[in-house]
Amino acid sequence: MGVVTRLKCAKCGAVYKGDDYLICPKCGLEGIFEVEYDYDLMRDSLRKNPLRRRDRDDIFRYVDMLPVAGPPPAMLRVGWTPLYRFERLNRTLGHKHVYIKDDTVNPSASLKDRASAVGITMALERRCPAVACASTGNAASSLAVLAASAEMESYIFVPKTIPMPKLYQIAACATRVFKVDGTYETAFEVATDAIERWGWYNRNSAVNPYLTEGKKTCSLEIYEQLGYNVPDVVVVSVGDGCIISGQWKAFKDLHLAGETDRLPRMLGVQAAGCKPIVDAFEGSCDVCAVEADTIADSIRVGEPRNWRKALKALVESGGTALSVTDDEIVEAMLLLGSTTGVFAEPAGATGLAGLRAALREGLIDKDETVAVLVTGSGLKDPASLDGHIEVAEVGRDLDSVAMVLEGGGD
Secondary structure: OOOEEEEEEOOOOOEEOOOOOOEOOOOHHHOEEEEEEOHHHHHHHHHHOOHHHOOOOOHHHHHHHOOOOOOOOOOOOOOOOOEEOOHHHHHHHOOOOEEEEEHHHOOOOEOHHHHHHHHHHHHHHOOOOEEEEEOOOHHHHHHHHHHHHOOOEEEEEEEOOOOHHHHHHHHHHOOEEEEEOOOHHHHHHHHHHHHHHHOOEEOOOOOOHHHHHHHOHHHHHHHHHOOOOOOOEEEEEOOOOHHHHHHHHHHHHHHHOOOOOOOOEEEEEEEOOEOHHHHHHHHOOOOOOOOOOOOOHHHOOOOOOOHHHHHHHHHHOOOEEEEEOHHHHHHHHHHHHHHHOOOEOHHHHHHHHHHHHHHHOOOOOOOOOEEEEEOEEHHHOHHHHOOOOOOOOOOOOHHHHHHHHOOOOO
16 A cells, blocks of 8 residues: 555645544644655555556556555446547547546446545445545445445435436435535535534545545556656646546656656636636635536536645646636537547536637647546436437438438428
8 A cells, every 4th residue: 555654734734644634623624635655665666566567457556556455345446447549539629639538437437436436445444334425416426336336334415406317326326315405515514514423434525635546546547548658738627626636646646756757737627607716726816615607517616625736736737727618518528429429427528628728729739648537427417418419300201311311301
């Protein structure tokens, strides 16, 4: 396992050893921790057991870079998802070196499975009675699915706006689901109080720093799948800020362990109707809560908890942040589907929408390699395409089909 040397508060800089705290006791919920390892030991482990020689095809191939002793006795396989390069998509974008990291093929159909796998493993190692979280949908789905496969109880808190397909998946697998009368922020507050009262393990990535360690495995895979090369740009949709900070952490860990000699730029993308982190980045200021209004429910987070680490990733990497409209997100969903066959939910396609905007603005050079994360399946929220797809209504005869094909019908 990776040897965690200390936890460092992203706000005040205080350091702690051990895991007695999940957040800084001085700063409260604003005191999100960074997990720091013994990088000399990590370097030695990578030298003795190089990544290219490892046989596991899941996130636990990186066990010496994670805060867990090893894989749990039973759990659905998470990670080692495909990295695609589609010629048709690249021609449409006018850029030769775009790669799509498809995390829709994880067990619950989202990247959040990576975090849940680490969280559940840590809970089992600590003999916790159950795991709980608040979520707009995907984190809850991943926790419910993976906890069930690991024979562990899960308690889920979701906002009233959760898409029904996500709720069905959660309810089918979780021990108990609580639909809170309010926003994600309200669900988060209720879940936090419940976790403290009943002693459940906290799977909220915005509080538990170890969950980000699971998310970083996405970019550890990208590094390997690019032939042990670092991409020039990594494009990530941003809600709470946990995923983008996790991807940056992956490349920093590789660099500190002596595996790489360069780092990528991070491009964070938010919906125009919910862009507190973009506003803070552009204004070089702290994040202010906003009223969230976007079809991309997975990043509909008006009060992000992990914004400090997200901004740090953008600034340290020399990257940038931008926003895209809901119309641009829908266009990206349809573009991704029609050119690659990958069906993404709105938040899952937000990164691609952001890449298109970045290319228009000249933020990415023509020879740079770009990795775009697709974080969740379109089957999570198919209703988001209502009014945006075309379906031909035909009769039971070929003539009606011919009329459509020849332009004579709807």
